Amino acid sequence: MKLSDAQLSILELLKDCRYASTRQLADLYFANSHSPRTATRRANLATKTLFEAGYIARLKRRIGGRRAGSGSYVWSITKTGLKHLRLNDPQIQVRFRNRYEPTAHHLEHTLGITQVYVELKKLERLGKIELEAFSFEPASHRSFAKFTQNVILKPDAYTKLVVGNEEEFIFFLELDKDTESLNRIVNQCKKYIQYFNTGIEQRETGIFPQVVWVVPDRKRQTAIENRIQEEINSYWTLFEVINLEEFPDFVIGDSDE
Structure with missing residues (x-):
């Protein structure tokens, strides 16, 4: 056919x-x-x-x-x-x-990641970015050793893009639907820190991707930001917390920083 x-x-x-x-x-x-x-x-x-x-x-x-x-x-x-x-x-x-x-939760979460991809492709059509790579799960996963144990880091997505024909940005994306406890969010952040400290990603690409939490609203955004600052403040710069509506502006706005 x-x-x-x-x-x-x-x-x-x-x-x-x-x-x-x-x-x-x-x-x-x-x-x-x-x-x-x-x-x-x-x-x-x-x-x-x-x-x-x-x-x-x-x-x-x-x-x-x-x-x-x-x-x-x-x-x-x-x-x-x-x-x-x-x-x-x-x-x-x-x-x-x-x-x-x-399940309704799983479907909403998966469609949310698809929507992030849709938003990036819209920006690319407008000439705002060049989307060099976008990996859904499980292609976004990373594995590393912690003592004698093999650990698998499972970002919802990984993306690499160019903004303004010059600056390249790399992100690990995590979609939050306000269904997980803040403790679980922080534990996932700590797993990213463990992976960061291995230096694996930096050796392969020269830079560690920024971890972007995409959340449903400002209340959740503030709650996650505050919790990260309280518990892992020394690694705060690895993380960014935004809502989905802000995501396009966040991506384009990075070119002005």
């Missing part, structure tokens, strides 16, 4: 991000449409073809409910879809895909 470039891009994305909504696919691959409604319609046609071919699956759960319209559908790649991609890339693993519906 011959697929369009957009349909192939959708499969590639779903292979990496696990879940994406129709609205996110419209923003990514049909942004050149005359209107958002047209973009959604084109995304619907693309996903319809992929769905009928068995390349993607549609979740029962919809983002925003039925009133949100067709843009609220959520998609994942199937084993058949992975096999199709493997025709051009034999290194792709055709692994078993969980047929069970994800």
Whole structure:
């Protein structure tokens, strides 16, 4: 079956991000449409073809409910879809895909990371940045030794970008939905500090990525900032806490510092 470039891009994305909504696919691959409604319609046609071919699956759960319209559908790649991609890339693993519906929390979190990627691609289309790399889990993971134990650091994403055609920035991204305790947030920060102290990332890239916590609101932002300053103040500069709405301005604003 011959697929369009957009349909192939959708499969590639779903292979990496696990879940994406129709609205996110419209923003990514049909942004050149005359209107958002047209973009959604084109995304619907693309996903319809992929769905009928068995390349993607549609979740029962919809983002925003039925009133949100067709843009609220959520998609994942199937084993058949992975096999199709493997025709051009034999290194792709055709692994078993969980047929069970994800929990609401897991889905919201995963779609949130996909949305961060969408926001970066929007900035790239506007000429604000050049997105050199973006890795979803598990490609974003890092492993290191702590005494005799192997530790795996699991950022939600890793990204490298250029702002203003000059400055390169590298981030580990952590998406927070105000569902984890502050103790757990701090413990994750301490794991980043342990990895920082190994020097592995610095030897490979020359710099340690800034760890950016993306949070839902200012109340949560303040709570996490205060807790980090209280418990790991000497490593405060490794971390940044922002809300999702501020994320585009944060990325572009770094070029002015």
